[in-house]
Amino acid sequence: MKRLLAVLVFCWASLAMAQTKVGGMVLDPEGDPVAFANVLFKNSGEGTITNDDGRFYLESEARYDTLVVSFVGYARREIVLPGRVNLGMEIVLEEGEQLDEVIVYSGKQSKKDNPAIEILRKIWAKKRQNGLRLFRQYQYDEYEKIQFDLNTIDSALMASRVFRGMEFIFEDLDTSRITGKTYLPVFINEKFSRVYGDNALGQEKRDVLGNKNSGFSNNQAIIAFVQDLYAPYDIYDNYLKFFDKSFTSPLSRTGIDTYNYVLADSAFIENKWCYNIIYYPRRKNELTFKGDFWVNDTTFAIKKINLQVTRSANINWVKEIYIEQEFEVLSDSVFLLRRDYMLSDFALNKKEKSRGVYGKRTTVYDNYRFDVPKPGKFYQQELNPIDPQVMQRDDGFWETNRLEALNRQEQGIYAMLDTLKTVPRFQTFYYLASVLGSGYIEIDKWDIDLGDIYSVWGYNEAEGIRLRGGARTYFGQNDPWRLEGYMAYGFLDKKFKYGFSGKWLLDPGRRLILSGGNRRDVEQLGLNLTATTDVMGRSIASGSILTVGNNDRLTNINLSTLTLEMEPMANFRIRFGGSYRTLKSALPEAFSLDYLDPSAPGGISSQIRQFDLITTLIYTPGKRTIGYGVDRLDVNDNYSTLFLNYTLGLQGFLESDFDYRKLQFSYTQPWQLGGFGRLTTSLEAGKTFGSVPLALLNVVPGNQTFFTIFNTFPNLDFYEFVTDTYTSLHLEHNFNGRLFSRIPVLRDLNLREIVGIRGVWGELSDANRLLSSPTNIPLLAPTDQVYWEYSFGVGNIFKIFRVDFNFRGNYLDNPDARAFSITGAFGIHF
The missing domain is CATH 2.40.160.50 (membrane protein fhac: a member of the omp85/tpsb transporter family)
Incomplete structure (x- = not known):
C-alpha cells in the first residue's frame, strides 16, 4: 500500500511539472460528443481538436487560466481554469454562433462558394517543397529522435506480477500531451546529420555524424522495423504513406472530394497574417485525417499543420496517428520546415483504455545555408558507416549538436535500460519475444x-x-x-x-x-x-x-x-x-x-x-x-x-x-x-x-x-x-x-x-x-x-x-x- 501510494504521489508530481494541463470531453446539449471541436488556450496559438469521441487533451509549458472551445454551428465558450491540472472536464456547447472575422460554412459545401476551397486552390498553385528548391544549393543540420513508450500505465499494471522486481522502471513516467495517457519510455534513438543538396545537379547527400541508441539497439530487426515506420513524407504531396498505406493529404488536389473544409479563424503568427482552416473527412473508414492548418495570406505557404488519423480508418494495430509540422519564415516568400513531430499509438484494438506502445519521432531542422557550391565528386563521397566515432559519440558531441534538449524522462532512459537488462524477468520476456520474431x-x-x-x-x-x-x-x-x-x-x-x-x-x-x-x-x-x-x-x-x-x-x-x-x-x-x-x-x-x-x-x-x-x-x-x-x-x-x-x-x-x-x-x-x-x-x-x-x-x-x-x-x-x-x-x-x-x-x-x-x-x-x-x-x-x-x-x-x-x-x-x-x-x- 505504501509503495502504491508513493507511485501515485510521484504520478501527481509528474502531472504538475507542466504549467497547464487540461483534458476531458466536449458535448452538445443532448449529451452527444462533438468531434473535431477546437480547443485552445486563450490568447495563444496552442491548441488541439477533439477526436471522434469528443475527447481532448492539451498541455503547455506556459501558464494559462482560460480555455476556449468552439465549433461550427455552436456558441464559443470560454472556461476559467481553476488550477494548473484540470482533467475529466465535461464542456457542453450551445447551438448558434457566427465568427466576426470570417464567414464560416458547415457541412458539405459547394466548391464555388466555400472560401476555404478558394484558399486551398491557391495553395496548390504556389505549393513548394520546404523552400529548398528555390535555391541552387542548400545545406542544413537535421536532428532526429525516435522514441518508443509503453502507454496507459496505471496502478493495476504497476502492481501486476509481470513487473515484479522491475518496479524501478516506473520512476520515469510521463503524460502525453496528445492523448493524456501516462507512458513509460523504453527505447530512444538519436541521430544527427548534415544534409547537402544541389538542385542544378539533382544531387543530395546525407552525412550521419552521430547515432546513439538505447534499449534494443543490438536487435537489427527492431531497428529496421523502426526505420521503415518513419519513411520521409511531404505534406504537399497528394498522398502521404504511412505503414504501407496511402492517406489522402488535406493539401491534395483530390482533397476537396475527400474532406470538408471550414475557414475558422485568422490571426498574426510571427508577424504573418494567416488563415486557419479546419478539415475533416466526408466519409468513414477511409484513409484520411482530421485537423487544421494555418496558411499565409500572401504566399499561401503552410505555417503550421496538424494531422490526426480518424479512428474509423481501415488500418490495423494503430489506434492513433498524430502529426505536427511547423515552418519558419526565412523571407516573405520562403517558408522552411523547422520541426516535424509524429506520434503513433500501436495497440491490439482501438478501445479507449487499451494498452499499447507509442512510437514518436521528432525531427528538428536548423542552420540552413544556401548557394554554397560543392564539386560534383563531393556528393559521391560517403562517410564510413563502420566508423566507431559515428556510432559512439561522447556526451559533449550531443550537448553541442542536439537541436532539441531531452526532457527528464528521456534522459533517464539510458540509465534505466542499462539496469533493466540485468533483471532476469526482463531478460526472459525479451528472449521469448526475440525467438518468436526471428x-x-x-x-x-x-x-x-x-x-x-x-x-x-x-x-x-x-x-x-x-x-x-x-x-x-x-x-x-x-x-x-x-x-x-x-x-x-x-x-x-x-x-x-x-x-x-x-x-x-x-x-x-x-x-x-x-x-x-x-x-x-x-x-x-x-x-x-x-x-x-x-x-x-x-x-x-x-x-x-x-x-x-x-x-x-x-x-x-x-x-x-x-x-x-x-x-x-x-x-x-x-x-x-x-x-x-x-x-x-x-x-x-x-x-x-x-x-x-x-x-x-x-x-x-x-x-x-x-x-x-x-x-x-x-x-x-x-x-x-x-x-x-x-x-x-x-x-x-x-x-x-x-x-x-x-x-x-x-x-x-x-x-x-x-x-x-x-x-x-x-x-x-x-x-x-x-x-x-x-x-x-x-x-x-x-x-x-x-x-x-x-x-x-x-x-x-x-x-x-x-x-x-x-x-x-x-x-x-x-x-x-x-x-x-x-x-x-x-x-x-x-x-x-x-x-x-x-x-x-x-x-x-x-x-x-x-x-x-x-x-x-x-x-x-x-x-x-x-x-x-x-x-x-x-x-x-x-x-x-x-x-x-x-x-x-x-x-x-x-x-x-x-x-x-x-x-x-x-x-x-x-x-x-x-x-x-x-x-x-x-x-x-x-
Missing part, C-alpha cells in the same frame, strides 16, 4: 542460434512426416562471416537430409562476399520460373501438410555452389559462380525424370549430373538496408527489383551431362496508387538455348497447396506446363478496403478487397520433347494461347487472415484440370 533460439555462450523453429515439422508423400533442426553462427549483428546448416529426417523413406552454407565478407566497402554450400534433400522443384541456387532455401510445397491432388512430383537433389558477389554501386549487385547438381526423382513410379541417353544401358538415364556457370545482375533502386555485416536486413519493401541471369552449362566438366545456355529476366514492382491501394506487378521472360531434359527446363509454377503464393498459378498442378521459352505476367491489386468502406453492411468489418490476374505464354521445342519422351508425365506448353487465371480475395479477416477465390480462364480440357480453387494466407499487416 524464429531462432539464441545460445549466447556458444555464439549460435538454433532454428528456424517454423521449419521443424513437415510432411510430403516421399518422406512422410519430416523433422528438421538447424543452427547458425551469431556473434553479433554485423558479423563479417556466418556458417549455417540443418539436418532433417523423413520417417517414411527413413533417410537423413542436410544442408550447410558459409559466407564471408571480404571487402565491406564494395560488399565483396564469397559464399558456398551443399545440400542433399527432397525438394519440390518448378515453383519459380527464375530459379535460384540457394542451398538453404526450401519451398512450402515440399513440406505442406495438405495439398490438392497427388503431391508426388518431388526430386532428390544434391546441390553444391560457390559464388562471389560484389556491389560496385548502391543497390546494384553482381554475382558470378558455379553450381553442380545431381537430380533424380524421389518417387520414380509416380514421377519420372527419365531422358534419352545413348551412352546409358538401355538408352535411358534417370539421373542428371550438371555443372553450370552462372552470372547474375540484380538492381534494386530505392532499397534501404540496415547493418554492414555479411547479412543485412531490408528496411523497406516498396522498391523494384530487376533481375538478369545467364546460365552456361558445360558438358563433360566434372562429368556434366549437358551443354546449354539459359537467359532469364524478371522485373518486380510495387505501385502505390494513392487512395486506390497497392498494385504489385511481376514480369518474367526467359529462353533456353540447346537441348535439355525435363529437370533442366522451365516449369510454369503451379500451386497444389492451400496457401496463397504470389508468382504461382493456384489452379495449375505441379509440372502441368513445361517450357524452354516463356513470358509471364502477374498483377495483384489490394484496394485496402476502399470499395468495402462504401457498403454499409461491410463498412465496420474493415475488410480489404484483392483482385488478381495472371497469365503465361510458352513453348517447348520438338528436340526437348523428344529428349524427355521416356518420362511418364505429359509435356505440355501454353503455346496456342496464353494460359490465364483471375482471382478475387478478401483480406484482413480478423486482422490476420486472407482468402482468395481463384478461377481458371482456359485450358479446361487438360487432364485433371482444376477450374476453381480456394487458397488463403495468414499474416500481420497494418
